[in-house]
Amino acid sequence: MSATETTAKPQVPLIYNPKVRGIAYQVLLCGLIAFLAWGAISNAIDNLSRAKVASGFDFWDTTAGFDISQTLIAYTNTSSYGRAFWVGLLNTLLVASLGIVFATILGFTIGIARLSKNWLVAHMAAGYVETIRNIPLLLQLLFWYNAVLKALPELRDSLVLWGGVFLNNRGLFLPHPVFKAGASAALIALVLGLVAAFAFRFWARQRQMRTGQPAPVLWVALFFVVLLPLAVFALSGFPVEFDYPQKGRFNIGGGMEILPEFVALLFGLVIYTAAFIAEVVRAGILAVAKGQTEAAYSLGLRSGPTLRLVVIPQAMRVILPPLTSQYLNLTKNSTLAVAVGYPDLVQIFAGTVLNQTGQAVEVIAVTMAVYLTISLITSGLMNLYNSRTALVER
Amino acid sequence: MKRVVIRIALAAVLGIAAVSAASAQTLNTIKQRGVLNCGSNGSLAGFGLPDAQGRWTGLDVDFCRALAAAIFNDPNKVKFIPLTAQQRFTALQSGDVDVLARNTTWTSSRDTSLGLNFVGVNYYDGQGFMVRKSLKINSALELNEASVCVQQGTTTELNLADYFRANKMKLKTVNFATSDEAVKAYDSGRCDAYTTDASGLAGERLRLANANDHIILPEIISKEPLGPVVRHGDDQWLDVVKWVHFAMINAEELGVNKGNVDDQLKSADPDVRRLLGTEGKHGEALGLTNDWAFRVIKHVGNYGEIFERNVGQGSPLKISRGLNALWNKGGLQFAPPIR
Numbered sequence: 001m002s003a004t005e006t007t008a009k010p011q012v013p014l015i016y017n018p019k020v021r022g023i024a025y026q027v028l029l030c031g032l033i034a035f036l037a038w039g040a041i042s043n044a045i046d047n048l049s050r051a052k053v054a055s056g057f058d059f060w061d062t063t064a065g066f067d068i069s070q071t072l073i074a075y076t077n078t079s080s081y082g083r084a085f086w087v088g089l090l091n092t093l094l095v096a097s098l099g100i101v102f103a104t105i106l107g108f109t110i111g112i113a114r115l116s117k118n119w120l121v122a123h124m125a126a127g128y129v130e131t132i133r134n135i136p137l138l139l140q141l142l143f144w145y146n147a148v149l150k151a152l153p154e155l156r157d158s159l160v161l162w163g164g165v166f167l168n169n170r171g172l173f174l175p176h177p178v179f180k181a182g183a184s185a186a187l188i189a190l191v192l193g194l195v196a197a198f199a200f201r202f203w204a205r206q207r208q209m210r211t212g213q214p215a216p217v218l219w220v221a222l223f224f225v226v227l228l229p230l231a232v233f234a235l236s237g238f239p240v241e242f243d244y245p246q247k248g249r250f251n252i253g254g255g256m257e258i259l260p261e262f263v264a265l266l267f268g269l270v271i272y273t274a275a276f277i278a279e280v281v282r283a284g285i286l287a288v289a290k291g292q293t294e295a296a297y298s299l300g301l302r303s304g305p306t307l308r309l310v311v312i313p314q315a316m317r318v319i320l321p322p323l324t325s326q327y328l329n330l331t332k333n334s335t336l337a338v339a340v341g342y343p344d345l346v347q348i349f350a351g352t353v354l355n356q357t358g359q360a361v362e363v364i365a366v367t368m369a370v371y372l373t374i375s376l377i378t379s380g381l382m383n384l385y386n387s388r389t390a391l392v393e394r
Numbered sequence: 395m396k397r398v399v400i401r402i403a404l405a406a407v408l409g410i411a412a413v414s415a416a417s418a419q420t421l422n423t424i425k426q427r428g429v430l431n432c433g434s435n436g437s438l439a440g441f442g443l444p445d446a447q448g449r450w451t452g453l454d455v456d457f458c459r460a461l462a463a464a465i466f467n468d469p470n471k472v473k474f475i476p477l478t479a480q481q482r483f484t485a486l487q488s489g490d491v492d493v494l495a496r497n498t499t500w501t502s503s504r505d506t507s508l509g510l511n512f513v514g515v516n517y518y519d520g521q522g523f524m525v526r527k528s529l530k531i532n533s534a535l536e537l538n539e540a541s542v543c544v545q546q547g548t549t550t551e552l553n554l555a556d557y558f559r560a561n562k563m564k565l566k567t568v569n570f571a572t573s574d575e576a577v578k579a580y581d582s583g584r585c586d587a588y589t590t591d592a593s594g595l596a597g598e599r600l601r602l603a604n605a606n607d608h609i610i611l612p613e614i615i616s617k618e619p620l621g622p623v624v625r626h627g628d629d630q631w632l633d634v635v636k637w638v639h640f641a642m643i644n645a646e647e648l649g650v651n652k653g654n655v656d657d658q659l660k661s662a663d664p665d666v667r668r669l670l671g672t673e674g675k676h677g678e679a680l681g682l683t684n685d686w687a688f689r690v691i692k693h694v695g696n697y698g699e700i701f702e703r704n705v706g707q708g709s710p711l712k713i714s715r716g717l718n719a720l721w722n723k724g725g726l727q728f729a730p731p732i733r
Contacts, residue, residue: 048509050627051487051509052627053626054509065556066551067551067558067565069566069567069569146582149582169582169583169584170541248539249538249539250529250538250539250541251540251586260584261568338571339575341568341570341571341579347571351546351547351569351571352551352569354480354484355548356547358484358503358508360483360484
């Protein structure tokens, strides 16, 4: 420290230096939190070992011994607890991702419908939102589960829909497609079609920027993605067979099975979350200044393109952050699967596995970490998208 | 301000530690608290179920009343805490309940790696199946490819998978968190069969919309010794719970019941005198009073009485004693002597 500085700044005792104090407090706080965490963890370990409760993750590789009704990966009752964890996780991801897709579609439709100039449409949408979002989700799930179960016929009187599709209170049974050699050509055509469609969209954008001429992107994309693979599929002689469901003594065997528990949970989550998304969408659209619409109309755009090209892109900036919260809510709400017997992560892992192993601390910690990870990834992706659509201020 | 925060934080950490230190003296804690916390089944007729007036009834419920009678001379000083199959062990491990009397099957892994001690067997049971009569099947071996509703987190769930695997049958299981939900789903036709302990089937069948449309299949596919459970690490409390159980069985064997227990105080039979505390200091050795067993029988009754009242001929379940008869009457209930 030089002499000039001491004259410029009056000598303050270290204890009164605001900077030193600030750092000291932060160090103290961090230390305290670390001490509390250490205390809680060591205390838990100490108590577990004193009570002779097994701890650690040795159970992960031991045989689970129970069955699961819906498995996306191979699983039998001789598989390990670790395998059961993955089965549960995949089931959670399945219902959450499908739920997010359908809730978004339904939510946007209803949100826009609520702003419709048609009195009936607008009021029906309003009625939907107000009814659904004011009833607890758990009750709705129980309603859907019991409504789905009770309304469907018994196995014996299964509804036989077209082409060997059975519907009864055990679920929906569909023919399972089994692709034979030669089907790969159609798959390659599909991939090429997708690439071509994207390339065309890119070209059309560029051209519209340059000349203002729009191109029929939708129709061209449909041609590449749908017609082209279908044509290739037909040319190679329809190389597919169907494994049809067969009525057995008790159940329907073969084919693909969609469980009523899954349907009930998906319905409940989609319909509930869509009501909230509808409000988010409505708020977003109303946040776009009226002048924007009027300007678009005055340029001669019709109401469809106005909504699609002018209003929605601006509304998205308002919609995205609360929409992310709704996606996270849907994922977390999927834990209510327990109430309707759908084998999600909580039901299998934090339910059965916890109970069979008795290792509550480890199992709950893993489950919480998984939901935290899923939520962080979801919000990370949405934030990424948000930062791309956000207004770039110059 | 900061100092206050630190003080609270320290208190919190030390507080957690203090709770764990107290766990070794369950009996004293209960005496000081003035009430026994009993983990019960809240929805199983015959074992643990509150009636319309909110009064708890059942074999396991009466066991907790007997414990309270032995400790407080008052069978009503019990707080019944309804627990699902999933919650029960955590509730006991964490000290939320002092004893778990909730038709819980004694298995080696529960006895060891869960940090629990099984006290004895107050009901010898086995797992069975209930199906609709209209299915026209007479044996569980005809259940290939059937859908079965089951409560998760139970030995039932594991036995079910084992049984189907051992008999090379295909199983479609539907698991529910509570037995109520599983039974409701079975009743609505979601499953062909419902499975749980045979005693539970008898109780659940009576609660179905039309009990006569359902039958219980003859196969018993497992051993289910059900009994009260306590935490590891408190031998005194383990002894108390164990001997209250034995006292009720010994009382039945010696012919001491609720009605005649006052007269039996004058009995000359040394076994009866030791049981009722007119001879010896067996109660004090347990940390109770010497008339502990007298209190149990006076307020609650002997094992045979609580059996008949809750699950036997005096109840809607009408289950016969079977394996649960005394050892000298062809059953398995046997208690070491009090001496």
